[in-house]
Amino acid sequence: AQKVTQAQTEISVVEKEDVTLDCVYETRDTTYYLFWYKQPPSGELVFLIRRNSFDEQNEISGRYSWNFQKSTSSFNFTITASQVVDSAVYFCALSTGNQFYFGTGTSLTVIP
Amino acid sequence: GAGVSQSPSNKVTEKGKDVELRCDPISGHTALYWYRQSLGQGLEFLIYFQGNSAPDKSGLPSDRFSAERTGGSVSTLTIQRTQQEDSAVYLCASSPIQNYNSPLHFGNGTRLTVT
Secondary structure (H helix, E strand, O other): OOEEEOOOOEEEEEOOOOEEEOOEEEOOOOOOEEEEEEEOOOOOOEEEEEEEOOOOOOEEEOOEEEEEEHHHOEEEEEEOOOOHHHOEEEEEEEEEOOEEEEOOOEEEEEEO | OOOOEEEOOEEEEOOOOOEEEEEEOOOOOOEEEEEEEOOOOOEEEEEEEEOOEEEEOOOOOOOOEEEEEOOOOOEEEEEOOOOHHHOEEEEEEEEOOOOOOOOOEEOOOEEEEEO
């Protein structure tokens, strides 16, 4: 069975702090993709990053970075020097075959 | 517009009434997905379309839910005899191809409230 777990339901940080959002996944497939999406208060989910199961190289994009570790089935997301605009719900997702499996999301609040 | 468009953005209906939710995917996107997001919950898969056909309807909660897609474009999700537990945000997403490495592009959703 495929499953994505985001154990952190809500996180609050003060602006400029770093914050890491955890994502743990389960799958028996050897080929799969992992995604992160951001859902700001406006409601529309915005695609942030995609990573395939054969590429464990970490990625950095500006203040965002992602750490993919197959050994622990984790795909964690770190925001450095957080800003108020980062306040949103963040979803991790796993894709295998024809399906996308989403976690329950982590609500991040950045306090000015 | 260039994005996925959903209408209406908000719908309030009385228990027992039927509702139709509409999704206009990005032009040329062959795959279309419906999800439901209840308050404080994650995304619950409902159904997906490849072209006009729906290979996977496993997520539809009951036979009161149905969906169709015509012309490989617009999709309609219909809920018959609505119940209060149907209250949620219904999200539509599309992708260029039915390929699990292709990210989904989401609309803003339809917020359904059943009174």
